[in-house]
Amino acid sequence: MESANAYIITPPSSVAELSPPLTPKQQAESEAYISDADLPPALNPDTDRPVDADIEDNYVQRTLANAKPKPPITWSTLLGEINYISTALIAGVPLITIYGAMTTELKWQTAIFSVLYYFFTGLGITAGYHRLWAHRAYNASTPLQYFLCLAGSGACEGSIKWWSRGHRAHHRYTDTELDPYNAHRGFWYSHVGWMLVKPRIKPGVADISDLIKNPVVRFQQKHYVKLLLTMGFIVPTVLPGLLWGDYRGGYFYAGAARLLFVHHSTFCVNSLAHWLGEQPFDDKNTPRNHFITALCTVGEGYHNFHHQFPMDFRNAIRWYQYDPTKWFISVCYALGLASHLKMFPSNEIKKGEYTMELKRLERVGEEIKWPIDSNELPVISWTSFQEQAKERPLILIHGFIHDVSSFMDEHPGGKHLLSKQIGKDATTAFFGGVYDHSNAAHNLLAMMRVGVLDGGMEVEVLKIEEAQAKKKEQALAIVKDIENEDERRVAHEKAMQDVKRIEEEMQSALLRSPPEHIRNKKAQDYFPPSQQLHIRKAK
Numbered sequence: 001m002e003s004a005n006a007y008i009i010t011p012p013s014s015v016a017e018l019s020p021p022l023t024p025k026q027q028a029e030s031e032a033y034i035s036d037a038d039l040p041p042a043l044n045p046d047t048d049r050p051v052d053a054d055i056e057d058n059y060v061q062r063t064l065a066n067a068k069p070k071p072p073i074t075w076s077t078l079l080g081e082i083n084y085i086s087t088a089l090i091a092g093v094p095l096i097t098i099y100g101a102m103t104t105e106l107k108w109q110t111a112i113f114s115v116l117y118y119f120f121t122g123l124g125i126t127a128g129y130h131r132l133w134a135h136r137a138y139n140a141s142t143p144l145q146y147f148l149c150l151a152g153s154g155a156c157e158g159s160i161k162w163w164s165r166g167h168r169a170h171h172r173y174t175d176t177e178l179d180p181y182n183a184h185r186g187f188w189y190s191h192v193g194w195m196l197v198k199p200r201i202k203p204g205v206a207d208i209s210d211l212i213k214n215p216v217v218r219f220q221q222k223h224y225v226k227l228l229l230t231m232g233f234i235v236p237t238v239l240p241g242l243l244w245g246d247y248r249g250g251y252f253y254a255g256a257a258r259l260l261f262v263h264h265s266t267f268c269v270n271s272l273a274h275w276l277g278e279q280p281f282d283d284k285n286t287p288r289n290h291f292i293t294a295l296c297t298v299g300e301g302y303h304n305f306h307h308q309f310p311m312d313f314r315n316a317i318r319w320y321q322y323d324p325t326k327w328f329i330s331v332c333y334a335l336g337l338a339s340h341l342k343m344f345p346s347n348e349i350k351k352g353e354y355t356m357e358l359k360r361l362e363r364v365g366e367e368i369k370w371p372i373d374s375n376e377l378p379v380i381s382w383t384s385f386q387e388q389a390k391e392r393p394l395i396l397i398h399g400f401i402h403d404v405s406s407f408m409d410e411h412p413g414g415k416h417l418l419s420k421q422i423g424k425d426a427t428t429a430f431f432g433g434v435y436d437h438s439n440a441a442h443n444l445l446a447m448m449r450v451g452v453l454d455g456g457m458e459v460e461v462l463k464i465e466e467a468q469a470k471k472k473e474q475a476l477a478i479v480k481d482i483e484n485e486d487e488r489r490v491a492h493e494k495a496m497q498d499v500k501r502i503e504e505e506m507q508s509a510l511l512r513s514p515p516e517h518i519r520n521k522k523a524q525d526y527f528p529p530s531q532q533l534h535i536r537k538a539k
């Protein structure tokens with residue numbers, strides 16, 4: 001057994017000076033909001049250690065393998081499976097809103113106040129609950145923390161402690177059964193379903209020992225119901241009442257209708273943000289980026305980025321993308337209320353974008369028909385090329401023999417320029433001698449390849465070798481046809497003398513014609529566009 005303090009390692013004195021002071025021991029709180037009993041405890045109450053301090057390396061696999069999911073909900077078991085507090089809140093708010101909208105006049109002052117109160121309580125969730133407490137994306141001064149705590153309480157989405165624990169589990173076990181709002185269970189389950197009924201499998205463990213020690217989080221946890229009622233309903237009712245005499249409008253519009261929008265706006269981060277949009281940073285899991293989601297969620301719509309870089313205080317990294325939560329945190333930073341805004345290095349962010357862009361290009365490349373690989377084409381001698389060019393229009397360019405019959409009439413420079421190159425090496429003319437062809441022309445030409453010329457061009461040495469080999473073959477062939485053994489021996493001796501003479505002739509011919517290939521420099525250095533980019537997979 002390890003001792004309770006095994007995880008606290010005493011640092012050397014030089015480091016100790018730089019380390020933050022140890023936080024005094026706090027009693028773990030058991031108070032909670034909405035089905036807290038369904039979540040694992042935040043701290044081990046006996047030792048005050050993070051719940052995952054001794055987590056096994058195979059925790060996820062083992063937990064999923066051993067989990068005994070509750071049986072599916074049926075009509076007969078439904079009543080016992082409902083989370084009554086959250087269901088009453090989620091179902092009651094729209095009913096109150098509809099009744100209020102049908103019976104209450106909307107004053108312009110109340111309308112403006114409701115929108116402002118929507119952003120105030122929305123930011124409490126996005127800048128407070130989410131980026132500050134769940135992700136520690138920046139440090140907030142105590143006044144800012146109380147401001148965000150009050151604002152977030154007005155959104156009526158549970159305490160910071162409860163919300164952050166679920167959200168940390170969501171990031172840690174994204175798209176698995178241990179994720180409390182697993183997007184694979186469908187849009188509506190991840191939107192609200194997970195709050196209406198008890199979870200089928202207990203969500204995975206997530207440490208929030210840092211939050212349990214935070215005085216603001218503790219303050220909220222202690223007074224949560226009072227704060228919820230005050231910030232959720234009393235303030236939005238009383239302020240319009242005192243300022244312009246509209247208590248009723250305040251209650252129905254700034255209270256209920258505003259709360260309905262705040263609820264579904266933040267619920268969209270779990271549903272819409274895992275369902276709609278692009279994946280420019282990674283496609284391993286469901287999170288996606290979309291402007292519409294950003295609009296609906298006070299800037300939490302760049303969720304593909306967020307799941308890749310969860311501790312970054314931004315969701316949107318481009319200046320033109322809509323992320324008011326980021327703007328709010330930046331203003332707080334400018335005012336000295338926030339510090340240590342975390343940003344992932346842009347070099348690491350670019351790696352993700354680059355990888356996804358390559359994947360996209362690969363898919364484009366797979367739809368393109370590429371020319372036949374040179375290894376699959378027949379190798380043809382110069383003489384054979386000459387003979388075959390009498391039957392069909394074959395032109396040699398850059399070592400490849402092309403059948404241009406389908407292109408004779410299409411050639412932009414005219415048919416006559418192709419006709420005069422049939423059976424010839426047109427490399428120099430093609431590479432700028434007559435016209436410096438475009439990359440498109442190179443690509444098109446490559447599709448007409450029918451063979452590779454032995455030696456790559458008209459080479460004297462190869463022609464000599466080919467002719468001499470033929471002569472040797474003929475000389476030896478005569479011997480085979482002679483039936484009398486003596487005669488055959490004599491003929492064989494003569495044939496061998498002939499072969500020797502042919503070889504000597506070839507040697508002197510080779511000396512006269514040096515084997516260096518004088519190549520077209522431009523053609524030698526040329527790579528087709530597809531190879532220049534190095535994107536195509538090697539076969």
Ligand SMILES: [Zn+2]
Pocket residue numbers: 170269270273274287303307
């Ligand atoms: Zn998510």
Ligand SMILES: [Zn+2]
Pocket residue numbers: 130134135167171306310
């Ligand atoms: Zn998050």
